[in-house]
Amino acid sequence: MDLNRFSQQISDAAGDTTRSIPPVDKWDPEFCGNMNMTIKLDGSWHYEDSPVGRQSLVRLFSSVIKKEDDNYFLVTPVEKLGIVVEDVPFLVTQWEEDDDSIVFTTNVGDRFTLSSNHPIELRNPPKALGAPDSTPIPYVCVRTNLWARINQNVYYQLVEHAQRRHKNGRQQLYVTSEYEPFVIGELAE
Structure with a gap:
């Protein structure tokens, strides 16, 4: 090659x-x-x-x-x-608020707005990351069928920014972008 x-x-x-x-x-x-x-x-x-x-x-x-x-x-x-x-091709390494939107930047320089076109999904990470088996973490869609894991430091910043709600017997942490809520974590009640 x-x-x-x-x-x-x-x-x-x-x-x-x-x-x-x-x-x-x-x-x-x-x-x-x-x-x-x-x-x-x-x-x-x-x-x-x-x-x-x-x-x-x-x-x-x-x-x-x-x-x-x-x-x-x-x-x-x-x-x-x-x-x-080994996991996903990208990592979200930065975020910022822009009016009523959250804009993510990946480790390779892709910038995109958290939206229905670029949603967050909670997934179980690879065991090599050392996260407990039952603790899903947030991933976000960057491009068609290509996802980024939200880096730990960005995740902690989003948790500080997040709001809480109760849904289906769980406490959810969520952020809002383009007037739409996106769950970044769940806790048992």
């Missing part, structure tokens, strides 16, 4: 080097095999067991990630290469 060639295909398909996201959902190239690339639990990218040090390269690759069933791929219009993702 030639990373430079693959990177050039992505750049050519995107048309420029800005942060636009190519239309990977419309690309359906032939599967070319697996690439020795892993996105670790901490959100770092590794190629052949070495960290990818150039953030610009990580951002470029993150713009062409695609999930089909339970498998992740990096795609161009002419190639599809399998990669390993």
Whole structure:
């Protein structure tokens, strides 16, 4: 696998080097095999067991990630290469309020507003994170079928910002964005 060639295909398909996201959902190239690339639990990218040090390269690759069933791929219009993702491909590392909205930023620079198009879902995290088995944590949809885990420091900040309500015998912590409530945690009553 030639990373430079693959990177050039992505750049050519995107048309420029800005942060636009190519239309990977419309690309359906032939599967070319697996690439020795892993996105670790901490959100770092590794190629052949070495960290990818150039953030610009990580951002470029993150713009062409695609999930089909339970498998992740990096795609161009002419190639599809399998990669390993230990949990999800992104981490939410920052948040801010903007009027009546919450705006998240991921570890690769994606910015999006928490909304019905980018909802939060509580999931059980991988055991390697060390969370108790029965404690779901919040994940948020970044792009089609691609999710981010909300990083612990961001989660604690959101908890400070959250409101409480009682629903179905549970106490829910929720935040509001675009006038819609999003549950970030639940506690037994």
